[in-house]
Amino acid sequence: MSTNELNLPDFNIPSELDGKVAITTLDRVYNFGRRSSIWPMMFGLACCAIEMIAAQAARYDMARFGMEVMRPSPRQSDVMIVAGTVTKKMVPAIVRLYNQMPEPKYVVAMGACASGGGPFKEGYNVVAGIDKFLPVDVYVPGCPPTPQALVAGMIKLQEKIDKQSISKVRWYQKGGDSVEVAVPFLGPDLIDPRRIPEIKAKAAELATPSAQNAPEK
Amino acid sequence: MESTHKSNMATPVLTETIDLAAKFPGRVTPDARPGYSGWMVAKEALVEVSTAIRDELGYDLLSNVTGVDYPEQSKLEVVYHVYKTTGGPALTFKTQTERVDPAEVPSLVSVWPGAELQEREAWDMFGIKFTGHPDLRRILMWEGFEGFPMRKDYKEPFHEEDNKPLKSRWPEGKHSYAEARNPYGDNIMFKPGFDPEKWTPTDPEEALYAALKKYKTEEKDGIKTDHIIVNMGPQHPSTHGVFRAVVVLDGETIVSLKPVMGYLHRNHEKIGERNTFLQNVPYTDRLDYFNSMYNAWPYALAVEKLMGLKVPERAEYIRVIMGELSRIQNHLILFGMLWNDLGAYFTPALYAFEERELILDIYEAVAGSRMMCNYQRFGGVVRDIDEANMKKIKDLVFERLPRKIEEFDRLLSENEIFVARMKGIGYLSPEDAVAYSVTGPTLRAAGIPYDIRRADPYGIYDRFEFDIPVRHNSDLLDRYLVRVDEIRQCLRILQQAVKQIPEGPFLAGKPQYQVRVPAGEVYGRVEAPKGELGFYVISTGKGNPYRYHIRTPSFINITSVEKMCVGTKIADFVTILGMVDIVLGELDR
Amino acid sequence: MYGQGLIKGLSVTFSRFFESYTEDIRWLFKRYSKVEFHSSKDTRGTFTIQYPEERLIIPEEFRYVPFLVYDEGENGEKNIRCTSCGICAKACPPQCIWIVRTSDPVTGRPLPQPAEFYIDADICMNCGFCAEYCPFDAIKMDHDFEIASYTRNLLNKERLMKPASYYAGIRPKNNAREEAARAEKAAAKAAKP
Numbered sequence: 001m002s003t004n005e006l007n008l009p010d011f012n013i014p015s016e017l018d019g020k021v022a023i024t025t026l027d028r029v030y031n032f033g034r035r036s037s038i039w040p041m042m043f044g045l046a047c048c049a050i051e052m053i054a055a056q057a058a059r060y061d062m063a064r065f066g067m068e069v070m071r072p073s074p075r076q077s078d079v080m081i082v083a084g085t086v087t088k089k090m091v092p093a094i095v096r097l098y099n100q101m102p103e104p105k106y107v108v109a110m111g112a113c114a115s116g117g118g119p120f121k122e123g124y125n126v127v128a129g130i131d132k133f134l135p136v137d138v139y140v141p142g143c144p145p146t147p148q149a150l151v152a153g154m155i156k157l158q159e160k161i162d163k164q165s166i167s168k169v170r171w172y173q174k175g176g177d178s179v180e181v182a183v184p185f186l187g188p189d190l191i192d193p194r195r196i197p198e199i200k201a202k203a204a205e206l207a208t209p210s211a212q213n214a215p216e217k
Numbered sequence: 218m219e220s221t222h223k224s225n226m227a228t229p230v231l232t233e234t235i236d237l238a239a240k241f242p243g244r245v246t247p248d249a250r251p252g253y254s255g256w257m258v259a260k261e262a263l264v265e266v267s268t269a270i271r272d273e274l275g276y277d278l279l280s281n282v283t284g285v286d287y288p289e290q291s292k293l294e295v296v297y298h299v300y301k302t303t304g305g306p307a308l309t310f311k312t313q314t315e316r317v318d319p320a321e322v323p324s325l326v327s328v329w330p331g332a333e334l335q336e337r338e339a340w341d342m343f344g345i346k347f348t349g350h351p352d353l354r355r356i357l358m359w360e361g362f363e364g365f366p367m368r369k370d371y372k373e374p375f376h377e378e379d380n381k382p383l384k385s386r387w388p389e390g391k392h393s394y395a396e397a398r399n400p401y402g403d404n405i406m407f408k409p410g411f412d413p414e415k416w417t418p419t420d421p422e423e424a425l426y427a428a429l430k431k432y433k434t435e436e437k438d439g440i441k442t443d444h445i446i447v448n449m450g451p452q453h454p455s456t457h458g459v460f461r462a463v464v465v466l467d468g469e470t471i472v473s474l475k476p477v478m479g480y481l482h483r484n485h486e487k488i489g490e491r492n493t494f495l496q497n498v499p500y501t502d503r504l505d506y507f508n509s510m511y512n513a514w515p516y517a518l519a520v521e522k523l524m525g526l527k528v529p530e531r532a533e534y535i536r537v538i539m540g541e542l543s544r545i546q547n548h549l550i551l552f553g554m555l556w557n558d559l560g561a562y563f564t565p566a567l568y569a570f571e572e573r574e575l576i577l578d579i580y581e582a583v584a585g586s587r588m589m590c591n592y593q594r595f596g597g598v599v600r601d602i603d604e605a606n607m608k609k610i611k612d613l614v615f616e617r618l619p620r621k622i623e624e625f626d627r628l629l630s631e632n633e634i635f636v637a638r639m640k641g642i643g644y645l646s647p648e649d650a651v652a653y654s655v656t657g658p659t660l661r662a663a664g665i666p667y668d669i670r671r672a673d674p675y676g677i678y679d680r681f682e683f684d685i686p687v688r689h690n691s692d693l694l695d696r697y698l699v700r701v702d703e704i705r706q707c708l709r710i711l712q713q714a715v716k717q718i719p720e721g722p723f724l725a726g727k728p729q730y731q732v733r734v735p736a737g738e739v740y741g742r743v744e745a746p747k748g749e750l751g752f753y754v755i756s757t758g759k760g761n762p763y764r765y766h767i768r769t770p771s772f773i774n775i776t777s778v779e780k781m782c783v784g785t786k787i788a789d790f791v792t793i794l795g796m797v798d799i800v801l802g803e804l805d806r
Numbered sequence: 807m808y809g810q811g812l813i814k815g816l817s818v819t820f821s822r823f824f825e826s827y828t829e830d831i832r833w834l835f836k837r838y839s840k841v842e843f844h845s846s847k848d849t850r851g852t853f854t855i856q857y858p859e860e861r862l863i864i865p866e867e868f869r870y871v872p873f874l875v876y877d878e879g880e881n882g883e884k885n886i887r888c889t890s891c892g893i894c895a896k897a898c899p900p901q902c903i904w905i906v907r908t909s910d911p912v913t914g915r916p917l918p919q920p921a922e923f924y925i926d927a928d929i930c931m932n933c934g935f936c937a938e939y940c941p942f943d944a945i946k947m948d949h950d951f952e953i954a955s956y957t958r959n960l961l962n963k964e965r966l967m968k969p970a971s972y973y974a975g976i977r978p979k980n981n982a983r984e985e986a987a988r989a990e991k992a993a994a995k996a997a998k999p
Contacts, residue, residue: 054573057567072454084481089480112927112929115927116926119488143589145954146951152858152954192403203407203411383901386895387907391922392904392960496897496898574853589933600867609847624818631810631814731896
């Protein structure tokens with residue numbers, strides 16, 4: 001194994017010890033371990049999922065980054081690649097899957113749809129970006145991103161992990177060790193439980209006569 | 218392959234004129250609106266007339282059912298396209314009902330069981346109530362959703378204007394997010410005065426479970442047994458996307474099964490009716506995202522028919538070449554994924570992806586994108602295949618692919634485990650296959666040589682020499698073998714096409730982004746790799762289609778899954794579903 | 807014999823397994839590009855492209871998010887080709903292009919230049935219609951796919967602008983053809999009295 005990835009850049013290691021000794025910090029060792037074994041969840045929504053599979057297949061082979069083990073179960077995965085259009089009907093399931101993932105967990109929004117609604121944003125059954133519900137770490141634009149673009153996005157995620165510090169990350173802080181997102185539910189339309197008071201106030205405001213008489217928009 | 222029975226079905230010479238109006242005086246009238254064709258059936262006589270159409274006239278395959286909304290006339294219309302499995306053009310008939318709630322039309326499930334899901338879709342999207350339908354629930358949206366989205370007066374939360382191009386983009390196109398225009402700041406919409414705290418949740422699943430066969434405790438061989446319900450999906454690695462099936466099991470045997478879909482319902486049709494005609498082309502790529510080269514073809518056919526465009530020779534050949542390459546990679550992926558489902562994790566899939574990558578390289582070089590090709594235009598294709606790419610295609614078609622297909626055949630076809638898992642599983646009788654509107658390889662594996670390339674030729678398929686592979690056992694193994702044979706036939710077509718392709722223009726007329734499409738209705742269909750793919754388009758002469766409906770093979774083939782699965786083991790369900798070859802972009806649209 | 811099919815199938819996997827080693831040995835002393843070989847009909851053995859160290863050959867027609875072309879003036883000024891005619895905004899299927907036209911501060915008449923130009927990359931479907939129908943060769947599809955970021959991607963005019971030399975670099979054939987067409991047009995215009 002090359003020690004280059006572990007070494008701190010500021011220290012010069014004598015040439016006779018090169019490859020045998022690394023001078024580093026705990027953060028760097030910790031992050032090196034984590035970034036080199038990110039297991040994505042086997043979870044595809046739409047077109048982008050096919051490119052995600054292609055990225056896992058022989059030609060692009062994400063296994064080279066330690067990302068080969070696609071886990072169908074959220075309990076065993078580290079990163080959720082949201083690959084495809086998020087619909088209102090599907091988003092409760094996605095949020096539940098996210099809640100079931102153990103910390104540390106990451107979300108990659110793959111493609112235009114997952115990032116911000118994409119070409120289907122105007123549709124009545126489409127959620128305009130998964131970041132409305134989940135904290136997204138990396139956005140990969142493209143429709144669909146080519147497998148190489150996805151790999152580039154995953155490298156970006158590795159860079160992000162590299163910058164995290166063991167003393168500051170949220171899953172080692174006091175309190176709950178995991179971020180639970182309130183699961184939205186399907187009423188007359190999609191309802192986000194976090195926004196219930198807001199929705200109620202707005203609907204009441206729209207019901208007042210002045211709002212009804214007002215010209216639209 | 219000694220058991221193959223190839224059928225060289227001749228192109229049928231038709232047009233016997235059928236006068237339904239004379240047959241059913243007073244109840245059937247010709248559809249006289251300009252640009253329209255077919256017959257208008259009084260809704261009271263619908264079942265009677267359609268039974269006669271099926272039994273007396275021989276139109277046994279119900280291809281397409283869809284609603285159309287005419288708010289000006291205060292009418293809702295249901296359009297039916299039926300075909301003969303022996304070939305020939307469509308018989309179109311329609312029925313109208315008042316645009317009131319509930320708008321009722323008799324269900325045709327008793328005549329063509331294949332209407333089941335399509336009628337549910339029409340109910341979901343238009344609010345047309347099909348009386349006599351065994352299980353009329355919402356299908357793409359959830360139970361409890363407010364409104365019927367495909368009606369013309371339904372405005373979605375991010376609705377800006379009825380037609381594209383939107384005026385807010387230019388010349389004063391100050392950027393703003395659609396969220397900012399919506400009172401709720403998101404893609405949601407509620408009735409004024411709606412109170413989420415007082416709203417009593419209705420269980421959207423209740424009707425679904427009610428539709429399943431009731432489970433009960435019973436005594437069997439002195440042991441008390443219970444049926445159990447298993448939900449497969451929407452997040453399940455073997456449902457090929459966000460498809461969900463609810464299965465009632467007795468032990469491991471499937472007693473009842475209901476497909477649940479809509480988890481990838483991206484509102485293609487609603488967006489398509491706002492788009493201009495050309496803007497729909499890249500959207501079609503996202504239907505069956507494995508075969509974007511094939512998807513736009515029926516749409517282009519339909520619009521070209523309305524416009525009266527003649528496609529240049531070279532473009533016709535290019536379409537065939539690209540389409541057949543697409544069919545090959547589709548079937549290869551199917552084999553690879555099928556093995557994943559059967560437990561041979563990833564090796565065949567990786568082999569399949571290798572060939573697919575090489576085909577996608579050609580797409581990328583010619584069309585610009587690996588998957589979303591956006592290659593078809595009205596009257597041709599966007600770009601010519603240049604010398605270098607033609608050479609690549611020739612290399613694949615003459616050298617690599619024939620070799621690799623045989624390698625695949627060696628790898629899979631005789632494997633005993635594979636054969637044991639496939640033989641005799643998922644039987645669907647030929648009569649049922651037709652009744653359930655199944656098309657594509659599944660129908661041909663049931664012994665019915667129905668391939669639109671021969672039955673109702675489009676493009677230049679009538680010029681090539683090729684066979685329609687047919688098998689007769691109608692089990693999974695035959696469906697697999699039909700596809701293997703089909704790849705061989707694809708290669709035959711491709712080899713002829715790359716030899717014959719002439720020089721010349723590849724696009725009729727000048728490229729233009731706003732096309733004039735005369736008023737009228739049209740149904741264009743092709744034999745896509747997964748089955749019959751059809752586009753029903755109504756134009757009113759404006760820049761946007763008035764109605765834009767997609768008849769997708771995945772969606773309609775899934776109707777027969779319950780029939781195939783009941784009585785088999787739960788583990789076989791995965792294989793059966795894999796062999797129906799669904800793709801969610803197309804299933805849910 | 808039972809098991810024959812299995813053995814037959816396994817012989818395929820075995821030969822491919824074996825091939826991956828023989829190919830590696832064959833490549834030991836060869837210099838020319840492995841990527842090219844693995845994109846050809848003869849590819850065998852290990853199919854993997856070692857991205858990011860190796861890259862696939864990007865074909866000229868490849869399209870990713872659009873960009874705006876500007877010509878470099880003599881003093882380094884950026885002459886944007888776009889005249890804000892709005893055809894791309896009209897042709898765009900998901901309507902992800904926003905253009906504000908410049909108007910003359912004195913007369914208020916529109917000037918052939920965009921004041922603001924936005925492309926929402928989170929809506930863009932990379933279809934290429936804008937580039938296809940642009941009459942001024944001003945908007946083109948990019949080859950740069952490594953644009954993953956930690957935030958959403960709303961591209962404004964500054965981020966969209968790239969020099970004509972860049973365009974000529976990624977699409978030499980298209981550029982040559984367009985240059986020729988423009989030169990012809992200019993010549994025809996000059997020939998007219």
